[in-house]
Amino acid sequence: MAGKASTRRGERVPAAVLPVARICVDVPLPHLDRLFDYQVSTEQDADAVPGCRVRVRFAGQLVDGYLIDRAEESGYGSKLSFLDRVISPEPVLAPEVAELARAVADRYAGSLIDVLRMAIPPRHARVEAKPSPELAPVPEAPSSEGWARYPFGPNLLDALRSGRAARAVWQALPAEDWAARLAEVATSVVSTGRGALVVVPDHRDLARLHTACAALAGPDAVVTLSSDLGPSERYKRWLAVRRGAVRLVLGTRGAALAPVHDLGLVVVWDDGDDLHTEPRSPYPNVRDVLVQRSHLTGASLLVGGFARTAEAQLLVDSGWAHEVVASRDTLRAVAPRVAAVGDNAWQDVKDPAARSARLPSIAFDAARAAFAEDAPVLIQVPRRGYVPSLACGTCRVPARCRRCAGPLALPGGADDGVPKPAFCRWCGATEAAFRCPACGSRRLRGQIIGARRTAEELGRAFSNIPVRTSGADEVLSTVPAGRALVVATPGAEPTADGGYGAVLLLDGWALLGRADLRATEETLRRWMTAAALTRPAGKVVVVADSSLPPVQALVRWDPVWHARQELAARTELGFPPAVRMATVDGTPDALATALEDLVLPPSGEVLGPVPLSEDGQRERALIRVPRTDGKPLAEALATLQATRSARKDPDPIRVKLDPLEVL
Incomplete structure (x- = not known):
């Protein structure tokens, strides 16, 4: 009766029980990163469940939001507005995901709503109205035979099957079927009735992993989540996970926040891949998100890869995780034979064909031996394109565009038999009459040879062998067995049926010479990922100085040694992950104002600022603190952004905590 009376007067009556709703409004302003209280009317009472989507009036506008919680009263002290409406009673935001999103936002000095945008896909009403499939039967626990080559591998599976929390860093053997091993650990958890989540870098890895998991757990028990799915299909699969219809979830970066029920295991494969870092604010990394998720939920954690990052090594050194590695005897039986050839080896090439293919003789011999066994050969080239970087042929000064000072490159190909002229990679203008400003020479030479030019040269050197390329324009997933240059x-x-007979890693200096804190770690990861595609005891040739630590680690196939060396060096120099570090980018005036407003903990240290662009319009400052002060640093940066947002500073700044790029 009261409801009818209130309708007649045009008024709404608060719900009798828990009339206050705490809402996370979808407003991307740092100073509004908190929950706001609204009233729930009697008509909305049944639908306004924690986790549902709502619409509210905020600052005179209707905005979307998520209902985080219901309460008996509010501490606001004034009359509350009512919810405008409940968009859907579907509880899309699980309590565990809400807690994780808040922790991720706090760790990276970001906003809760920014993390929730990554965690929850856009709504599709038609999909939401349909029921999700029935929960697939619990699969049987798989055999642990595949993990027998690792001394602690069977122990890891036993812990997962018994429900004990296990945190491990796994070093995969070369030529290991990593997808099958990950499928075994995930299915071991699913066989107990709990959920498992596995995150890989890209869609090719995801397809391979899905095949392995479907073979063990059954196709109905596995779902994949990735950005290349259509919006409707993605929401359908995500909703099945949220409703508890699927226990085993596989995905790329965005799946790290998937609402898996009764989560028992989280896995990240190849955690050093930069695809695991979200390019949107607050720029979280999958490994760190899953470590946080394991800590909050008590789920087991597995970090796996052929190489090892300094961050993963820190998990081991701190005792938080244990390592799962094979014995050296087992490694010697399957590791490829790696030969390192320095740049001076170019002078020793005797074969004219090898000289034209820019291969040292040992690499040329390895390719011939692989072809004799009817096996393909993989050649890794650091850069795509034809000749992506040119220099003066006389004084070696980098060739620049006369108009914008951008780098010059060769496009490849010819017009009526005449090679195409150099062009600028920034403005696109052609440069048919280059003259070096330093010495006046008109000659050009390639600083770096791209993948297309390499394929062209190798095609001439091995005229009877098919050449395939895999890069930005077309990425191959697999290549068939048989003689081929890839x-x-x-x-x-791409993976090769039966593995490659040889892997040739060219232009190592181009990878190692990058001005990046992680250059050596990333180079070794790329090398090992490629070298692991060889057949057992295959041949790998790397063109780089054998005295360099990453080359030594590759030759001995000892990424653990390299990770320890890398972590020790960063600890001595005060770089991540031994410390927490943030970058603050902006215009010189905005950055100077931000650094004045920033209130750091006593241990905080500001380095810079330094220019990011040649015109001096962008600068970067580095801020570092000991790991124990990481939380105060994140709070200080969050407060800084909230202050700037509240006073509407016109020039934005960008804040990144624990960024991949530091230098």
Whole structure:
């Protein structure tokens, strides 16, 4: 009766029980990163469940939001507005995901709503109205035979099957079927009735992993989540996970926040891949998100890869995780034979064909031996394109565009038999009459040879062998067995049926010479990822100085040694992950104002600022603190952004905590 009376007067009556709703409004302003209280009317009472989508009036506008919680009263002290409406009673935001999103936002000095946008896909009403499939039967626990080559491998599976929390860093053997091993650990958890989540870098890894998991757990028990799915299909699969219809979830970066029921295991494969870092604010990394998730939920954690990052090594050194590695005897039986050839080896090439293919003789011999066994050969080239970087042929000064000072490159190909002229990679203008400003020479030479030019040269050297390329324009997933030359850029190497007979890693200096804190770690990861595609005891040739630590680690196949060396060096120099570090980018005036407003903990240290662009319009400051002060640093940066947002500073700044790029 009261409800009818209130309708007649045009008024709404608060719900009798828990009339206050705490809402996370979808407003991307740092100073509004908190929950706001609204009233729930009697008509909305049944639908306004924690986790549902709502619409509210905020600052005079209707905005979306998520209902986080219901309460008996509010501490606001004034009359509350009512919810405008409940968009859907579907509880899309699980309590565990809400807690994780808040922790991720706090760790990276971001906003809760920014993390929730990554965690929850856009709504599709038609999909939401349909029921999700029935929960698939619990699969049987798989055999642990595949993990027998690792001394602690069977122990890991036993812990997962018994429900004990296990945290491990796994070093995969070369030529290991990593997808099958991950499928075994995930299915071991699913066989107990709990959920498992596995995150891989890209869609090729995801397809391979899905095949392995479907073979063990059954196709109905596995779901994949990735950005290449259509919006409707993605929401359908995500909703099945949220409703508890699927226990085993596989995905790329965005799946790290998937609402898996009764989560028992989280896995990240190849955690050093930069695809695991979200390019949107607050820029979280999958490994760190899953470590946080394991800590909050008590789920087991497995970090796996052929190489090892300094961050993973820190988990081991701190005692938080244990390592799962094979014995050296087992490693020697399957590791490829790696030969390192320095740049001076070019002078020793005797074969004219090898000289034209820019291969040292040992690499040329390895390719011939692989072809004799009817096996393909993989050649990794650091850069795509034809000749992506040119220099003066006389004084070696980098060739620049006369108009914008951008780098010059060769496009490849010819017009009526005449090679195409150099062009600028920034403005696109052609440069048919280059003259070096330093010495006046008109000659050009390639600083770096791209994948297309390499494929062209190798095609002439091995005229009877088919050449395939895998890179930005077309990335191959697999290549068939048989003689072939496969030229690929890092990260685009396809798998070969039966493995490659040889892997040739060219232009190592181009990877090692990058001005990046993680250059050596990333180079070794790329090399090992490619070298692991060889057949057992295959041949790998790397063109780089054998005295360099990453080359030594590759030759001995000892990424653990390299990770320890890398972590020790960063600890001595005060770089991540031994410390927490943040970058603050902006215009000189905005950055100067931000640094004045920033209130750091006593241990905080500001380095810079330094220019990011040649015109001086962008600068970067580095801020570092000991790991124990990481939380105060994140709070200080969050407060800084909230202050700037509240006073509407016109020039934005960008804040990144624990960024991949530091230098």
